[in-house]
Amino acid sequence: MSTPVCTCAEQVRKLTQQVSVMRREIKNIRQQIDGSVRAHKKQMSSLQSTLTDCINHDSQFQSKSPSKCLSEVNQLEQGRIYTVPIGYVNSCFAVKNGTPRQPTICSSSRASLKIESSVFNNPDHSLVGLEQYSHIWIIFLFHKNGQLSYKAKVKPPRLNGQKVGVYSTRSPHRPNALGLTLAKLEKITGDTLHLSGVDVITGTPVLDIKPYIPDYDSPTTRTDDTSKTSSFTDLPMAEDMELDEETDILETTSKHFTELSPETSISCPASASGFSQSRSGCRGVTDVLAEVKDYLKHGNVFCEQTAEDKNTDAPECSLAGPTPISLSRLSFGHELYSTIAAWVRSPPISYLDVRFTVNAEKELNEFVPCNSTDSQRPKFQFLKGPDEAMAAIHGILSADPRSVYRRAHCQDRLFFFTLDTADITCWFGDGFAEVVRVKPVQDTGAGCGVAVSASVGNTGGVMEGGSVS
Numbered sequence: 001m002s003t004p005v006c007t008c009a010e011q012v013r014k015l016t017q018q019v020s021v022m023r024r025e026i027k028n029i030r031q032q033i034d035g036s037v038r039a040h041k042k043q044m045s046s047l048q049s050t051l052t053d054c055i056n057h058d059s060q061f062q063s064k065s066p067s068k069c070l071s072e073v074n075q076l077e078q079g080r081i082y083t084v085p086i087g088y089v090n091s092c093f094a095v096k097n098g099t100p101r102q103p104t105i106c107s108s109s110r111a112s113l114k115i116e117s118s119v120f121n122n123p124d125h126s127l128v129g130l131e132q133y134s135h136i137w138i139i140f141l142f143h144k145n146g147q148l149s150y151k152a153k154v155k156p157p158r159l160n161g162q163k164v165g166v167y168s169t170r171s172p173h174r175p176n177a178l179g180l181t182l183a184k185l186e187k188i189t190g191d192t193l194h195l196s197g198v199d200v201i202t203g204t205p206v207l208d209i210k211p212y213i214p215d216y217d218s219p220t221t222r223t224d225d226t227s228k229t230s231s232f233t234d235l236p237m238a239e240d241m242e243l244d245e246e247t248d249i250l251e252t253t254s255k256h257f258t259e260l261s262p263e264t265s266i267s268c269p270a271s272a273s274g275f276s277q278s279r280s281g282c283r284g285v286t287d288v289l290a291e292v293k294d295y296l297k298h299g300n301v302f303c304e305q306t307a308e309d310k311n312t313d314a315p316e317c318s319l320a321g322p323t324p325i326s327l328s329r330l331s332f333g334h335e336l337y338s339t340i341a342a343w344v345r346s347p348p349i350s351y352l353d354v355r356f357t358v359n360a361e362k363e364l365n366e367f368v369p370c371n372s373t374d375s376q377r378p379k380f381q382f383l384k385g386p387d388e389a390m391a392a393i394h395g396i397l398s399a400d401p402r403s404v405y406r407r408a409h410c411q412d413r414l415f416f417f418t419l420d421t422a423d424i425t426c427w428f429g430d431g432f433a434e435v436v437r438v439k440p441v442q443d444t445g446a447g448c449g450v451a452v453s454a455s456v457g458n459t460g461g462v463m464e465g466g467s468v469s
Contacts, residue, residue, distance in 0.1 A: 034149075035147065035149030036149070038148075038149055038150075039147060039148040039149050042148055043148070049080070053075075083141075083207050084118075084119065085116065085141070085205035085206055085207060086115055086116060086119050086206055086207065086208065086209070087113050087114050087115045087116050087119075087206050088113075088114075088116075088203055088204065088205055088206065089111050089112075089113055089140070089198070089200050089201070089202060089203065089204040089206060090111060090112045090113070090114070090202055091109070091110075091111035091198060091200055091201055091202045091204070091382070092109055092110050092111060092198075092380075092381070092382040092383060092392075092419060092420040093109065093198075093199075093200070093201045093202065093418070093419070094201060094202050094418045095201060095417075095418060096144055096201060097401070097416070097417045097418075098396055098401050098415075098416075098417020098418065098419065098424070099199060099200075099201055099396075099401075099417075100199045100395060100396055100399065100401070101157070101170075101199065101399065101401070102170075102199060102399075103181050103182055103183060103197045103198060103199045104197070105199070105395045105396065105398075105399045106197070106199070106391075106392045106395035106396055107184075107196065107197045107391075107395070108196070108197075108383070108388045108389075108391045108392045108395070109196065109197060109198050109199070109382075109392055110186075110194070110195065110196050110198070110382035110383060111183075111195045111196075111198040111200065111202075111382065112192055112193065112194050112195065112382075113138075113192065113193045113195065113206060113209075114191055114192045114193075115127065115191045115192075115193075117191075123190075123191035124190050124191040127188050127191065127193070130185070130188060130193075130209075130211060131185070131187070131188050133185060133211040133212060133213075134184060134185060134212075135182055135183065135184050135185060135211075135212035136182075136183055136185050136193075136195075136209050136210065136211055136212055137180060137181075137182060137209065137210040137211075137212055137217075138180070138181050138182075138183055138200070138206055138208075138209055139178060139179070139180055139206070139207045139208040139209070139210075140178070140179045140180075140181070140200060140204050140205060140206045140207060141177060141178065141179070141204070141205045141206075141207060142172040142173075142174075142177040142178070142179050143177075143203070143204060143205055144201065145172055145173055145177055148177075149173070150166065150173045150174055150175055151166065151173070152165060152166060153165055153166065154166050154169055154171045154173065155404055156169045156171065157349075157400070157402070157403055157404055158343065158344075158347040158348075158349060159343055159347065159348060160347070160348045160349050160404060160407075161404045161408070162348070168341065178207070179200070181198065181199055181200060182197075182212060183195040183196070183197055183198050184196045184197045193209075219338040349400065350431070351398045351399065351400075352397060352398050352399075352400055352428070352431060352432055352433045353398070353431060353432040353433070354393065354394045354397045354398050354432070354433050354434075354435070355432060355433070355434040355435070356390070356434070356435045357434065357435065357436050359436075359437070360435045360436055360437055360438050361390075363437065363438040363439065364386050364389060364390060364422070364438045365386045366378060367379065367380055367383075367385075367386055367389065367421075367422060367438075367440070368380070368385075369383070369384045369385045370382060370383060370384060371384075378421060378422070378440035379421065380420045380421055380422075381420055381421050382420050383419075383420050389419060389420065389422065392419055393419065393424060393435060396417070396419070397426060397433040397435070398433070400428075400433070401415075401417070402415065402428065413427045413428045413429070414426075414427050415427065415428060415433075418441060421440055421441050422438050422439070422440060422441065423437075423438070423439045423440070423441055424437075424438055425437040425438075425439075
């Protein structure tokens, strides 16, 4: 008879694995309970505040006391206001899944926003003058967060699981679920704004819109007083330079500008009226020369060394032998006046190559533009044709719209999302995404059902995009 093999070690190993799984589940349950408790407290506080205000409002209305206005002022001073959406977005993105996290990812996306008549008696009057601007800020509500809980640290998808503070990201899960996005204003018809380059979904409540003004909103225009008062004549002065070579550089630069042909030269009239008219044309050159002057004043142009040079025993730089200027080290425009986190431009994850199968490209070309009269073929509602749709798909997939959890833990590499009136099916490989099918949305329920089922795997990670509802 064969001796029985002891399986105690195997049983202990299995029990240890089960205990580990149970501990993880208990930890998840505790986190969910904590989130529910915070959401419950927030809702109860909001309900109590609402009931208190209603009681105060009724008593003031019955007594017709003049303290009503004073009470409203006090609430405003305390930061307690009740927001009312001025309109709701109608977008080419129906659900969260596949919606770009930032507006620049998909510049060909389109949407419309109609101002509600309940806000203004004449909604179109509120848009008078807005057609003079090319872009607008949109302040909206993340109405599809699914819960009111939030955490101090989040995991942006572009950081691939690393945690950072919620206020250093554009995560939609915030104490106040407000979003901000910049959209291009295509046109205005009556009380409706037609937008492009959007990253919000259909039904998003909009709280406010403001014109984008580069002179106020861009850091490149916020220079110091010396930069604002700089002119062509005072830039190459020797007393403002620390090195003779710097003076030669600025004189050469100024000489090149003065030797421009009449067609390309920039003239700055001496008169006040002429200067005000040509001020915008001269500002660009003046700002660039002012930035060069400020940079040269630091005395680092000829003394900068690479990492390899610093490890050698070469003597320090001197006036007799200046190191050649490294153009890659010069900073102009927004780089001179603003800084951002390094992971925004150099994330740990790379962009993906996007491919189309022959069949998917053929199916996409079957769609006709939104203004087409062909009723036999599938028709876009927002997009202007297959080329614009292909550009939008490229932008969405190249940025990898999957969450960190889905990338790391889901073996199913299929991905579904809806773009305008098309259901897109693709799959992800190593460093690429391939579109395998493009079908028209049969009905609203079917299209949303497919996208929602795919987005279940996306709940494990927090989106970085500040404009994804």
